[in-house]
Amino acid sequence: MTATAVPPHTVTSRSYPNLYKDSVSLMTVSAQILGVPGIVTASVVMGSATNVENLAQAGLGEFEVRPNDLIVAVSGTDEGCAEALARADDLLTSRGTSDDGAAPAAAPVVSLQMAVARDPSLNLALISVPGDYAAAEAMKALRLSMDVMIFSDNVPPEAELAIKEYARDRDLMVMGPDCGTSIVNGVPLGFANVVRRGSIGVVGASGTGTQEVTVCIHRNGSGVSHALGTGGHDLAEAIGGISMLHGLAALDADPATDVIVLVSKPPAADVAAKVLAAAEESAKPVVVIFLGADPVNVTRRGVHGAKYLAGAAEMAVALARGEEPRTYDLTISNDMRRTIRDLARAMAPSQKFVRGIFSGGTFCFEAQLIHAAQGIVTHSNVPIDGNMTLADIARSHENTIVDMGDDEFTQGRPHPMIDPSLRDARIGEEIDDPTTAVVLFDVVLGYGSASDPTAELLGVIGSARARARADGRAVAFVAYVCGTDLDPQDRASVVAGLKSAGVHVASSNAEAAVWSAAIVSELGGGAA
Amino acid sequence: MAEDVVEALGDPTALADVLSAVVGRGPGLTPAGDDVLVGIAAVVASESAGSRGQAATAALRHSIRAALPGTTDVSAHMLRQACNGLIGRAIHELVSALVGSNVRGVRDRARRVVGIGATSGADTCAGLLAAAPLYLPFAERTAA
Numbered sequence: 001m002t003a004t005a006v007p008p009h010t011v012t013s014r015s016y017p018n019l020y021k022d023s024v025s026l027m028t029v030s031a032q033i034l035g036v037p038g039i040v041t042a043s044v045v046m047g048s049a050t051n052v053e054n055l056a057q058a059g060l061g062e063f064e065v066r067p068n069d070l071i072v073a074v075s076g077t078d079e080g081c082a083e084a085l086a087r088a089d090d091l092l093t094s095r096g097t098s099d100d101g102a103a104p105a106a107a108p109v110v111s112l113q114m115a116v117a118r119d120p121s122l123n124l125a126l127i128s129v130p131g132d133y134a135a136a137e138a139m140k141a142l143r144l145s146m147d148v149m150i151f152s153d154n155v156p157p158e159a160e161l162a163i164k165e166y167a168r169d170r171d172l173m174v175m176g177p178d179c180g181t182s183i184v185n186g187v188p189l190g191f192a193n194v195v196r197r198g199s200i201g202v203v204g205a206s207g208t209g210t211q212e213v214t215v216c217i218h219r220n221g222s223g224v225s226h227a228l229g230t231g232g233h234d235l236a237e238a239i240g241g242i243s244m245l246h247g248l249a250a251l252d253a254d255p256a257t258d259v260i261v262l263v264s265k266p267p268a269a270d271v272a273a274k275v276l277a278a279a280e281e282s283a284k285p286v287v288v289i290f291l292g293a294d295p296v297n298v299t300r301r302g303v304h305g306a307k308y309l310a311g312a313a314e315m316a317v318a319l320a321r322g323e324e325p326r327t328y329d330l331t332i333s334n335d336m337r338r339t340i341r342d343l344a345r346a347m348a349p350s351q352k353f354v355r356g357i358f359s360g361g362t363f364c365f366e367a368q369l370i371h372a373a374q375g376i377v378t379h380s381n382v383p384i385d386g387n388m389t390l391a392d393i394a395r396s397h398e399n400t401i402v403d404m405g406d407d408e409f410t411q412g413r414p415h416p417m418i419d420p421s422l423r424d425a426r427i428g429e430e431i432d433d434p435t436t437a438v439v440l441f442d443v444v445l446g447y448g449s450a451s452d453p454t455a456e457l458l459g460v461i462g463s464a465r466a467r468a469r470a471d472g473r474a475v476a477f478v479a480y481v482c483g484t485d486l487d488p489q490d491r492a493s494v495v496a497g498l499k500s501a502g503v504h505v506a507s508s509n510a511e512a513a514v515w516s517a518a519i520v521s522e523l524g525g526g527a528a
Numbered sequence: 529m530a531e532d533v534v535e536a537l538g539d540p541t542a543l544a545d546v547l548s549a550v551v552g553r554g555p556g557l558t559p560a561g562d563d564v565l566v567g568i569a570a571v572v573a574s575e576s577a578g579s580r581g582q583a584a585t586a587a588l589r590h591s592i593r594a595a596l597p598g599t600t601d602v603s604a605h606m607l608r609q610a611c612n613g614l615i616g617r618a619i620h621e622l623v624s625a626l627v628g629s630n631v632r633g634v635r636d637r638a639r640r641v642v643g644i645g646a647t648s649g650a651d652t653c654a655g656l657l658a659a660a661p662l663y664l665p666f667a668e669r670t671a672a
Contacts, residue, residue, distance in 0.1 A: 021557065023647065026557065045555050046600045046603075048552025050553035051559065067552060
């Protein structure tokens with residue numbers, strides 16, 4: 001840095017009050033002006049007390065500056081110094097990129113505000129941060145007039161209410177907290193399947209429920225305008241269904257939507273009444289599935305109650321085609337009846353029970369309902385009314401149907417849809433249990449889910465089944481694959497793989513549960 | 529310069545002198561001297577540095593106050609945070625790797641720290657390495 005006198009020798013400098021440039025830019029400027037012909041010394045530093053002292057000692061000038069000021073000081077020939085200061089000024093005050101690529105790249109977007117500043121057309125924020133922060137981030141997004149999807153759970157109810165009331169007053173949508181699935185303008189968000197676009201809009205309080213309805217709409221040849229998740233707590237009394245009512249109104253006003261489907265586990269009574277009244281007001285036909293509620297109590301003018309998720313989809317497709325919706329037919333075909341009888345006959349006397357191992361919470365719920373309708377009481381970590389709470393979630397007891405995607409199973413673990421290894425291991429354990437008659441499970445495809453969700457499972461089933469056979473037992477396998485031919489995973493090959501492993505693959509979650517319940521009934525199980 | 533600070537940590541008068549020469553010194557938005565101090569703070573404020581480390585952190589926190597007006601606002605804030613044990617994740621992870629004598633971890637994490645800013649990361653490493661032998665308990669290791 002010291003100038004070994006090369007006369008003629010000038011010292012010039014310039015200071016920039018309160019100019020902050022990151023160190024990389026400062027180094028760049030420094031290197032550039034040192035390269036100017038005739039320059040002997042160049043210093044580009046912040047005006048801190050020590051730096052000012054050093055500059056004075058180095059003979060680069062006396063400065064009356066504050067620490068936040070930037071100093072450029074150079075020594076060398078007259079022309080060199082003038083050129084260097086001009087060059088530095090250029091680099092320090094230029095905005096945007098320079099064509100030599102030396103200017104620093106644009107700062108990465110680290111806040112919603114930065115994102116909107118860069119692209120004002122952004123109008124939806126997807127929030128996935130720990131619950132404590134999710135509410136605050138959601139408020140930031142709403143203040144920027146963005147709709148919000150909150151994937152995160154564990155947002156306190158008061159915060160959820162505050163966010164949703166704020167959004168409602170500004171005609172904005174809050175999907176979540178705990179919203180796992182949405183499809184907005186054809187874009188899948190969270191755990192969502194790739195479905196055709198079409199005229200059926202969905203508002204869903206349950207993630208896998210929404211996945212099943214959209215998948216079945218696609219498979220029945222129709223398509224989805226939007227699927228808006230509300231999060232699992234929206235229809236609780238404390239929140240009052242604010243998001244579902246908003247979603248319903250939005251789809252009612254949406255010219256691309258002809259039919260609306262509402263999906264939820266049974267809401268609080270007051271909330272159900274409010275939602276159904278709004279559905280009746282809608283100018284468009286509305287299919288309502290409140291899982292576990294009698295469709296008759298839901299049905300009213302322009303509102304069609306459905307009992308099963310797949311049935312709701314079928315009704316919506318019929319309505320979209322201008323046809324009369326029919327009740328979903330779950331009658332078991334004669335072929336399947338024979339198969340079920342054969343399966344039951346091949347079982348050892350110890351084999352009596354269903355073991356339902358689910359990754360989708362709503363699938364677990366629907367399967368319990370269908371078994372209960374056949375008089376089969378099950379144990380679960382998330383029991384429906386009338387079922388029993390499992391004493392130890394790690395061990396099945398008699399008839400058991402568990403949701404491995406529930407919090408107790410996912411503490412510190414990825415959800416089984418993302419990493420199915422715990423689910424696979426559990427299925428292996430069930431096959432080894434001499435009292436297991438049927439293993440019932442779901443495989444959920446789509447964005448968010450594992451890229452090859454049955455990769456390990458087929459091996460687990462193969463080896464456990466060989467052990468069971470050596471033990472004189474033949475376990476029945478029933479599964480449903482929730483997904484479409486457009487999903488990132490290859491649905492056809494997942495189904496083919498399961499079938500070749502001896503799994504009976506149903507066309508809906510409800511059908512799989514009906515088959516499973518039939519096998520247990522055939523064994524004289526049920527009322528254990 | 530890093531060694532001078534580390535040596536002075538036990539002597540308030542010497543520490544104040546050294547800090548007045550180091551704080552705000554050198555190139556960068558966070559001047560190099562300040563980055564060195566962050567590296568030292570990261571070591572002495574780490575849990576592994578124990579009660580000696582706590583005493584050194586308290587001394588640093590106390591003596592640095594007088595020097596902070598001499599540096600940039602950004603850097604003063606960074607130093608105040610560092611003296612309260614709040615340091616960047618990459619730096620924290622490097623300290624943990626040093627304590628664990630995890631050679632590969634140290635290499636990877638040091639690379640990450642060196643990548644911070646233009647020279648800030650390397651300056652931080654200089655401070656960290658000056659303080660580490662005196663304050664971190666290293667696991668006994670046989671020579672390779």
